[in-house]
Amino acid sequence: MAAGLGSRKKQRFVIVGIALMALMGTFLLVVFALGGDSLSLFLNPSAVVEKNMKQGQRFRLGGLVKDGSFTKLEDGLTFNFTVTDCEADIPVSYHGILPDLFREGQGVVTDGALDGTGIFVAESVLAKHDENYAAPGTMPENTDGCKHPEKSASIGP
């Protein structure tokens, strides 16, 4: 077993070779095995409309929960609301417990796919925020199209 690694050069060559192979091999395996599944697009509602996303294609939808759009079904565990970026709206349906930070007017990131009727069926809903209570990436750049909710009284700069 003790195949001699005769010289330093040879030893280094073997080690570097194995390391490179491990690196390449891992990436190839990951890409082949998972294909596009491991990467999911992060889209805002207008991008969903623009890209004409297909039914069943998984992606992440981020935006604000539109004011006045939130309804709860009779089972008490299914919720409907609209995610907006103030330019386009996407109706979302979610079965589960909503996160603590979920509010109308707050930023959310949902993970799921569109169903046949154009409703985004979410498997998870994350309400994101930072110390100033607005998540980077969920705030629309152009808020002219909708009433932008006041941020909680912030004294910061």
Place this chain on the structure above:
Amino acid sequence: MIPEIGHFALIVALIVSLMGAIVPHMAIARGDTRLMAMAGQFAYAQFLLATVAFAALTYAYVISDFSVLNVAANSHTAKPLLYKLSGVWGNHEGSLMLWILILSLFSACVAYGGKNLPLRFRSRVLAVQSALLVGFLLFVLLTSNPFERLDPAPFEGNGLNPLLQDPGLAFHPPMLYIGYVGLSVAFSFAVAALIEGEVTPLWARWVRPWTLAAWVFLTAGIALGSWWAYYELGWGGWWFWDPVENASFMPWLAATALLHSSIVVEKRDALKSWTILLAIVAFSFSLLGTFLVRSGVLTSVHAFAVDPERGVFILAFLAIIIGGSLALFAWRAPKLTPSGIFSLSSRESALVLNNILLATFAAVVLVGTLYPLVLEAINGVQITVGPPFFEFAATILMSPLIVALGFGPLLAWKRGNISRAAQILLPAVIISLFVFWITIWHDAAGMIMTGVGIGLGSWLMLSVMLEINKKTNFWIHPRGFWRRAKKLPRATWGMSLAHAGLGIILLAITVSEAWTEETLRLMKVGDSELVGGYNFTLEEVAPVAGPNYTAVRAHFLVEHNGNFIARLAPEDRVYSDPPMNTTEAGIYPLIRGDLYAVIGEYAGSNAWSVRLYFKPLISGLWLGAGLMALGGLISLSDRRQRIGAPASKKRLAFVSIAAKPAKVPKPAAPAKAIKPKKPTKPTKMAKAATPKKRTKPKKSVKTGA
């Protein structure tokens, strides 16, 4: 007045750090030993000033001085004292202050505990530490001054994010920061060694305790964060491959690799350039991690506010530190004496494999974390790299690592006998294959990965036991076990504990992922639900009031076959400043697994939405992480690990060697022109001073460095 003192202390600290970064190099160039010794004084002064500044900020938080912008934006009078204190580092400016405090603390520790280091080398290390401190102080003073005043002062502050108002999270950032910053010592040692152009086994012994300490804190910090996510976020999840979690995981992987490769340098004088590179990379990862979070480029639960000015500074700082050290490496590393030779089946080879796999894993995590950023910068497409990517990479990279891990400790240095190791490990092979087969057979659904996970977990645990059995001869002569066990070096016990901890984590992950039971439903008072064989009855839902929140608390009675098991009291809290809800899960850990209940919102007609879980073996995650940290501590307590106080006899030998290079003043020459010293002499002597593997630990234990 107090905040101004803090601000002033920061400015003085900047000046002292500038001096501390330059003077030692000048002193070495001139060969002025007295000036070289000044590096230590600079380090103490920096620590003192950083403490004053940090204390000033803490004071402002404790007395709720809202004329300080930072306090007004992040604190509130109604907060309990603990969260006023943890609020100090719960924001961008304060967390940088904590970073500065810890960095200067480590410098002071190196100055104090490193008295056995050659003076020349110690000064270089401290100078590099000072240079790092300069960068951070500039960053704070120029872009994120925590002492900025607010006029007029508001009557009440904004309050701390309620999610962060939790004992677990009060200690998570300091732990993690000690880990991050601890790696700066390894970095400074590496840079100093590159400047000096020499890496000896002695160098590895100096740097190892620092790496080990940083690793222990990093492990504990990550585990604490994941525990917090588990009980506070109310999803029952504990790791999300969130970019910020990755940011703490990458330095951990690199530090783990560094710990293992530095052993090879210490014992065999091989893998030198690689170890130096790892030390640089490990700290670069922690810088990258901290700054990725700070700059706000990552969308994450952890992200702080975005500020373009900071972003530019951060990029420049990263470029200088990481780019500079890597350039230095590229320039100086070829001058390091080449490595020793070892056979394919040897302890070295096993450790090389460990390093290759850990480094590859770190690279994969780095790519997965940064790829979305790069892609967005290139064509504006926003994507997320999901958990499947990381989980798959973890599986294919960690499986061979764990298989090899069973063999590694049983192989000899230089030339090991793999078939003999296999002979010793035969029972582990048989049992773990059996366990693998049972798992797959038991669940006809074909959960191959679950089988693999459980098989590997049991393989690791068993191989650790067999290795200890081999070393103590327990099976053949059980009577003398304790005597022989005590004779084993503590580093060996530390290693075995940490490896066993990894095995427990692996088992816990696999079992809890495969057999968690979850129910989501509406419950009225008096309703029952069976989850994982445990009967949860909702007994009562009542309002409660805390110091700065009100909550709805549910009371669950849990029974198993009619026997009382536990009462769970999950809460749904509503904080007023800032207005926000948090979920406090009700958790009761059993040996079999955790009972976990979350109460959601009121759904009308006396019903609440609730989520109930049975999570088998999940406590093993934190138990395993705890064992790993404990293993690190035990290893750290090994006399041979401590640079500050080796035992008396060896100490003399050690000091005489260590002091030697310092006594010989270099001919006055700029650092550039220093030739790599011929390592023959110090190396040989260092080897002689390096105790053999099985030195008896003496009973008298001195306090460590």
